[in-house]
Amino acid sequence: MDRPLEASGLAKRFGPVRAVEGVSLGLDRGQALGLLGPNGAGKSTTLALLTGLRPPDSGRVRIFGHPAGSAAARARMGVTPQAAGFPDQLTPREVLHYAAARRAGLPGVDGVITAFGLERLIDRRMTGFSGGEVRRVALALAFVGQPGLVFLDEPTAGLDSVAQEAFRVVARSYVEGGGAMILTSHHWDEIEAVCDRILMIDQGRPVLEGRLGDLHARMRARRLAFTLPEGLAPPGWLQARKEGGRWQAESDDSDASLRRMVGEGLRFDDLTIEPLALKDIIARIGQENRV
Numbered sequence: 217m218d219r220p221l222e223a224s225g226l227a228k229r230f231g232p233v234r235a236v237e238g239v240s241l242g243l244d245r246g247q248a249l250g251l252l253g254p255n256g257a258g259k260s261t262t263l264a265l266l267t268g269l270r271p272p273d274s275g276r277v278r279i280f281g282h283p284a285g286s287a288a289a290r291a292r293m294g295v296t297p298q299a300a301g302f303p304d305q306l307t308p309r310e311v312l313h314y315a316a317a318r319r320a321g322l323p324g325v326d327g328v329i330t331a332f333g334l335e336r337l338i339d340r341r342m343t344g345f346s347g348g349e350v351r352r353v354a355l356a357l358a359f360v361g362q363p364g365l366v367f368l369d370e371p372t373a374g375l376d377s378v379a380q381e382a383f384r385v386v387a388r389s390y391v392e393g394g395g396a397m398i399l400t401s402h403h404w405d406e407i408e409a410v411c412d413r414i415l416m417i418d419q420g421r422p423v424l425e426g427r428l429g430d431l432h433a434r435m436r437a438r439r440l441a442f443t444l445p446e447g448l449a450p451p452g453w454l455q456a457r458k459e460g461g462r463w464q465a466e467s468d469d470s471d472a473s474l475r476r477m478v479g480e481g482l483r484f485d486d487l488t489i490e491p492l493a494l495k496d497i498i499a500r501i502g503q504e505n506r507v
């Protein structure tokens with residue numbers, strides 16, 4: 217069977233700017249890829265090439281075996297662009313039905329209304345919709361019609377915390393149900409919660425890619441967090457710093473660090489030891505590569 221997404225050798229220039237250069241990626245059913253990188257890295261341009269919104273200067277994209285931009289490809293995919301705008305005089309219901317009718321799957325309009333909390337908004341004209349309200353319609357638009365592949369460009373930018381959590385639930389169940397997803401985000405905890413692999417780009421080029429599980433396994437380091445009685449400070453060798461009222465330190469051998477803390481009689485309390493978060497892993501890999 218054809219893969220949801222297969223792209224190779226993508227490149228795109230805007231005058232002197234190499235927005236995308238040498239990006240290749242593939243997605244199977246039930247996989248979610250997090251595309252990350254700083255502002256201007258080329259994430260949105262990559263999505264524009266993958267979805268067929270822009271033609272690449274070179275490279276090739278197939279969506280379920282069909283060329284990007286073709287009607288057959290578009291019938292199998294959903295998109296939430298970074299900046300979505302809708303005609304003011306339409307209601308979300310009209311927009312969603314319109315999109316669902318063009319997709320190969322079942323309409324599923326009621327499902328996305330509930331999933332994204334659109335009940336109160338669904339029959340209102342979109343004139344005056346708040347930023348977060350527009351965003352929720354744009355998200356529903358990607359998932360309506362049950363496409364096998366969705367592209368989400370900063371899906372939760374501007375959403376309140378309830379809507380952000382709702383998005384994570386929808387995204388995970390979509391992927392568990394066999395959907396394929398590619399999303400960009402500056403919230404790395406969101407990528408960790410939803411994706412099983414990442415591709416990091418910088419100045420259009422891939423700089424890091426892999427399965428999150430493999431990145432975690434590569435890192436023996438752990439994050440230690442604890443409190444100390446007022447006036448006490450951790451020993452210098454631990455290189456701890458205080459964040460949010462707790463002392464935080466990273467250690468490549470947390471067992472040894474803990475034994476040494478106990479041996480030195482440090483009066484710590486409320487200790488937790490956790491694997492590094494994605495942002496710490498990426499910072500470490502960046503440091504290693506710089507050496």
Ligand SMILES: Nc1ncnc2c1ncn2[C@@H]1O[C@H](COP(=O)(O)OP(=O)(O)OP(=O)(O)O)[C@@H](O)[C@H]1O
Binds near residue numbers: 230253256262
């Ligand atoms: N239509 C365009 N014309 C000229 N330059 C463009 C155009 N679109 C993108 N660029 C440039 O290409 C580069 C990549 O832009 P892109 O929007 O893909 O970045 P991004 O990774 O999505 O950033 P952000 O995190 O800010 O959304 C930037 O330097 C941008 O200025």
Ligand SMILES: [Mg+2]
Binds near residue numbers: 259260261298
């Ligand atoms: Mg962008």
